[in-house]
Amino acid sequence: ADDLTLQLKWVTQAQFAGYYVALENGFYEEEGLNVTIKPGGPDIAPTQVIAGGGADVTVEWMPAALAAREKGLPLVNIAQPFKSSGMMLTCLKESGIASPDDFKGHTLGVWFFGNEYPFLSWMSQLGIPTTGGADGVEVLKQGFNVDPLLQKQASCISTMTYNEYWQVIDAGIGEGDLVTFKYEDQGVATLEDGLYVLEDKLADPAFEDKLVRFVRASMKGWKWAEENPDDAAMIVLDNDETGAQTEAHQKRMMGEIAKLTAGSNGALDEADYERTVATLLGGGSDPVISKAPEGAWTHQITDKALQ
C-alpha cells in the first residue's frame, strides 16, 4: 500500500470525521492507501508542516493557504469537502450589540495564527478600524476557549457553529442571551477545510494517482459520516488520544458539520473560490493577499476521483 500523511488543522474532533471514517471503515485500504492522520493543535501551522515535509496533504482554510502561497509556499487546493463556512461572531445580548453597526467601542475576540483573515476583511469592509478607541474595535487575541465571553472580557468572540458556540451554550448561557453573526450571512464567508498539497508534487503522476485515490476515499468517508452522524462521532471519539472529548459534544458537532459538507461532492466550486478571493482582496489598507493568485486550485484530482 502507498503511504500518505494527512495533517489536520486542529485536534481530533468531528470536524474531521470524514477522514477518520475513511480510515476506520477501510475506505483508504480499499484504495490501496496507508494513511496516517496527524492531529493539529493551537501550536501547529499545517502550512509549515507541509513545507517541512511532515505531511503530503493538509486540511487548511483557504485564506491561510492563499497567504502562504503569496509568502512563497505554493499550496494548491485539490478538493473542497466543506461547502459553507461555519465561522461566526457570538455576542452577549446584554452588551447591547444588535447589528454590526454596534461593534464600535467594543472588545472583540479573534483567533489569530492565520485564522484572523476573514475577520480583518469583514472589518475593513465595514470600515471599522481594529486599533481600538471609540470609533474602532478593540481586538483581543482569543485563546483556546470561550472564557473571554463568559468572563465578559470581550463583548463578542469568534465561534464555529459546530464547536465553540455550543461550549457557550453548555456553559449555561441561553441561546436567547446571545446574538450571532455568521460570516456566511454577512457575505464575507471564506472557504474552510479544503485539502491542499504542494504544487510541484502534483506533476508527479504517481503522486497524483495517490491523491486521486485519497480524495475518492475521503469523500466516501464524508458522505458516510453525513448519513451516520452518531457512528461517525463515535469513530472520532475512538481516535482521540487525549481522552478529552465527550460523546455528547462530538455527536452534536457531527450534526453541525454535516450541514457544512452537505452541498459539496468534493470538487471546488469556482464561484466560491472567486468570492473568497474577492473578500480577501478587499482587506483595505492591509489586505490579506495583494493580488489575485494564479494556479491556487485545480480540478485535476477531483475530476479523476469523482468519475
Add this chain to the structure above:
Amino acid sequence: MKDTTTTAGTVIEARGLGLTFQTSDGPVHALKDVNLTVDKGDFVSFIGPSGCGKTTFLRAIAALEHPTEGTLTVNGMEPDAARQARAYGYVFQAAGLYPWRTIAGNIKLPLEIMGFSKAEQKERVEKVLALVDLEGFGKKFPWQLSGGMQQRASIARALAFDADILLMDEPFGALDEIVRDRLNEELLKLWARTEKTIGFVTHSIPEAVYLSTKIVVMSPRPGRITDVIESTLPRQRPLDIRDSREFIEIAHRVREGLRAGHGDEV
C-alpha cells in the same frame, strides 16, 4: 584549692562537667568530670595536649556547645543567658574573618551589632587596629593579609567591644616572638585596667605562666583537669619577670603536669 565554695565574685563555675560528641562511629568523650571555679578578674590559662578538650571547654563556657553532664554557670546563670547578656568576647582558634568585609568592617561587626554609634565605631576600630599593629590595613580584605595579620585582626575584633569575659583560643599561635611579647604586655595592661575575666588557651608554657593568675592543666581523652596552679606572681609583671626563680618554678610544675598527662596517651 578554693573550688569548693562559690564566692560572690565567682564568674565561671563548672561542677562535674562532661561533654560527649555523638559521631557516626561512636561517641567521643571530649570532657569528663571537669570542676573549676573562676573568679572575677582571674586570668585563667588552659594548657594541655592537642585534642584534649580546651577548645571544647571554652566553647561550652560561651554556650556554643552544651554539656551532656554536670553543671556550668557563668555569672551565676546558664551560659546561654550569659551569652544573651553579651558577656563574651571570643577569639577563635582560626581567624574566621568574613570575606565580604574589609578588616575594619570585620572589627566593626560586633560594634554594629551592639549598637555603638558610628563615631564610636570608627574610633574603636582605629584604636584596636593600632593595638595589634595593623594601622593602614583597615581597608584590605582578609585574603590580602598574611596568616598572622588575620589572626591579629580577629584579636582586634574581640577587643573592640568591652566584654566582661574574654575567651581566647590560641590567639597568638601564628605570631612571632616579638609581636607576641608585645601583645602579651598589651593584654596584661588591658586586663589590669579593666578587671576583665580572661580564659586563654595556649601551648606556650612561658606564655601561660607569664599571663595567668591560674593555670589549668588538662589531660587528653576524655579531657580532664589534672592540675590547677594558682600563680604566686604579682599582678604587675614586667617582661623580665620571666627570668625570676618563681617563674621558672611554676613553669616547671606546668611542664611536669603536661608530661604526666601525655604519659597516658602517647
Add this chain to the structure above:
Amino acid sequence: MKDTTTTAGTVIEARGLGLTFQTSDGPVHALKDVNLTVDKGDFVSFIGPSGCGKTTFLRAIAALEHPTEGTLTVNGMEPDAARQARAYGYVFQAAGLYPWRTIAGNIKLPLEIMGFSKAEQKERVEKVLALVDLEGFGKKFPWQLSGGMQQRASIARALAFDADILLMDEPFGALDEIVRDRLNEELLKLWARTEKTIGFVTHSIPEAVYLSTKIVVMSPRPGRITDVIESTLPRQRPLDIRDSREFIEIAHRVREGLRAGHGDEV
C-alpha cells in the same frame, strides 16, 4: 657565604627576587631583592615578623606565586617545571583539609593523584597517621577534630608521599610543646634518613635553631633577607642540645636579627 656560585647540589636559587601584589589601593611590595641559595639536603628555616613575606617566598618556590622581578630556579629549572616533576610537599599555614573527605581520605588525596596502588595508599595512610599521633581518627571528618589535630593531619598529608622538597608553613604553630618536640624529632629523623631538602617557616627561635642547617631572618615590608645564619650544630641533634652554649649563641643571633628587623616597623 656560599651564595655566589651555584654548585651541582643547589636546589633552590633566588637572585634579586622581588614580588609585588597589585591591590585596589595600590601595590603591596611583599618581597624585594631576595638572594638565597639552598643546597640539597639543607634544612632552611624562615623566621621574621608577621607579614614579612615568608609565606609569599615559600609560595613562590612552589610556583604558587610568580615573582615580578629577578630569577628563581628550583633544581636548576623554573619552579613551574619543578612542580610538574612533583618535587614538592607543602604544608599550608592553615590546615586546609577538604571538608568532604575524612582524615584518611585527605591524606590519601595526593597518593590517589600520584597513582599509588590501593594497598600502598592504605599502608602509607596508616604510617603517617601514626607518625602524627592520629591513629583511630582516619574515619573522622575534619570538623570533628581539634585545631591541632587538623594541623597534624595536614602535616601527615604532606609526608604521605615522598617529595624531594618539603615546604612547611608554620606546621607546628597550633601544637603543644610536648607534641611539638616529638614531631620536631620525627622530622629531623625523617630528614636525616631521606636527605630531603626542607623549607620551614616558624615563629619559634628555639625551633628554628634546633632544626635548621640554615636560618633565614627576614624583615618586613618590603620583605628582605636581613641575615642568613649557617648553623654549626651537628646533624645529629638530641633534644638536650638546646641547652648547649652553641645553641644559645645561635639563638641569640637570630633574636638580634629579628629585633633589628622589627625596629624598622614597630
Add this chain to the structure above:
Amino acid sequence: MSWLWGAILFWLGAWALNARLAGSRFAGRKVVRFFVPALFGVTLLVLWEGIVRGLGVPGVILPPPSAIWETITGAVPVLWGDFVQTIVKGALSGYVIGCGAAFLTAVAIDRSPFLQRGLLPVGNFVAALPIVGIAPILVMWFGFDWQSKAAVVVVMVFFPVLVNTVAGLAATERMQRDLMATYSASYWQTLFKLRLPAAMPFVFNGLKIATTLALIGAIVAEFFGSPIRGMGFRISTEVGRLALDMVWAEIAVAAVAGSAFYGLVAATEKAVTFWHPSQRGRK
C-alpha cells in the same frame, strides 16, 4: 553548495582564531573579551546563512539571517511596541515581584523551622505547576493585558530564586555562625550581617536563571490570549502566517534583551559577591 563550504571554512578559521586569542596573554583585555564571543556569534550566523542558502532551505521553514536583519530594520516601530508591551511591562514587573516574593518567602521559611518543613514542600509543589497550565488560568484571572503576563512571570521565577536562596541561607560556616552567637546577635542581625552576605552567591544564581525564565514566561503567556501587540502575540500570529522572518526578528530582539538583562544581573553579582572565590580568581 559553495555557500555551505564557505561557511564551514569560516567556522574553522574563526574557531582557531578564538582559541588562539583566548589562550593568548591578551585574553584579559576588554577588547578580546568582547571580540571572542562576538566572533563566535558571527560564526554561528555565517554557518546559519551558509546552511540555509547552501541546502536551499525554504524561507517558510528557516529564513537566513540576512532576511531577518532586513525585517528587523524595516519593522522597528512594531518591534519596539512589542518590546515595551512584553518585556518592560510584563517581564520586568513580574521579575521584580516574583524575585522579591521568593526572597522574602525564603527568609520567612528559614526563620521558622515549622514553616520550613511545612511550606517548602508545598512551595515546591505550587511552584512546579507548569507554565502552560497556569498561563490560561492566570489569563482568565488577570485579564488579557500585561498584568496576566507579569503574574505568569511571578510564578515562573519564584521557584529558582526560592530554592537558591534557601540553599544560600544555609551556606554559612560553623565558625562564622558561632561568632555571631558569641555576640548574642539577634536573628535579624545574624541575617543581615552574616547569612545574607554569605547567601549572595546562591541568590544571584537564582536571579540569573530567573532573568531568562522571566522572558520566556512573558512571551509564552501571550500565546494564551493577549491584546494585539507583544512579542508572544507577534510570534504566534506570524508563525500562522508563515512570516518566519518576523518571528525570528522577534526572537532576535528577545535574545538581545535577555542577554542584556542577564548581563546586568551578572554585573551586579560581580559587584556584590566580589569576595567569593568564583569571582576573586578572575580579573
Add this chain to the structure above:
Amino acid sequence: MRSVLPILAVLGAIVALWYAATVWLNSQWTYDQAARAGVEVSFGEVVADTLNQDRPVLPAPHQVAEGLWDGLAGQKVTSKRSLVYHGWVTLSATLVGFAIGTGLGILLAVGIVHNRAMDMSVMPWAIASQTIPILAIAPMVIVVFASVGLTGLIPKAIISAYLSFFPVVVGMVKGLRSPDAMQLDLLKTYNAGGWDTLRKLRLPASMPYLFASLKVSVAASLVGAIVGELPAGATSGLGARLLSGSYYGQTIQIWAALFAAAILAAGLVMIIGGIERGTLRRMGMAR
C-alpha cells in the same frame, strides 16, 4: 515524620483560603446566571453553587480532588482518560530530557571552567539561547525532527533538555569555581592535572550548587516535556490534557492535569532532595 504536622497545617491553611477564593471568584457567574433567569439568590445558595459549578473560574478543592482521583484511580492505567497513562508519557520524556540536559549542562560547565575560549564564547550564547521562547520554536523543532524521521519521545526530550541544561550550567560554573585559593594551591603542589582537579576538588566542592540547580532543572525538564507535547500533535501526555482541557474550557480537567504535573515535579524534586541529603551526609557536609 516530624514534617507531617507542619505540612498538614500549611495545607489546611491553603485549602481554607482556596475555598474562600472559590466562592469569591465564582460568585460573579452565579449572580449573572440568576440575573439572566430573573431570580433572587441567597448567600447560602451562592456558596453552594460556586462550589459546584461545571465551568468554574476556580474549581473548589474537592472538585479538583475528584478530578484527580478519577484520573488516577478511576480509570485503567492504560486508558486514554487515565492521568497515570498521560503522566507516564510525560515523565518518560522528562527523565530522558533531564538526563540529557543535566549531562550537557555539567559538560558545558566543566568546559567553561577549564577552557578560556569556551568561557568567553559559549556562556553569552548559552544565555541567549535561553531567551528564545521555546514554545515558539518548538513547533519548528518538531517539524525539523519529523522530517528526518525522529518523532515521539526524542523531540520532546530534546526540548525538555533545552530548558533544563541552563540552570545546571549556571549553578555548576559557580560551584566548580567555588573552591578557595588554598584548596586549589594544594593540588597545584601535587601538580594535579585538570582532570584530577575536577574530580578531587571542583566536583565535590560544587555539590551544594549542583543539587540546588538540579531541583530547578528537573522542574524545568517537566515544563519542557509538557511544552514539547503541544506541537507534537498534543495527543498524549499531561500537556495534551492541559491543552484539550483548556480548549474545551474544562477547568476541572485543567486543574487535575496541573496537579498531576505538580505532584510529578514535587516528587522529582523530593527524590533529588533525598539524594542530596544522602550525598552530603556521606561527604560529611550534612548539618
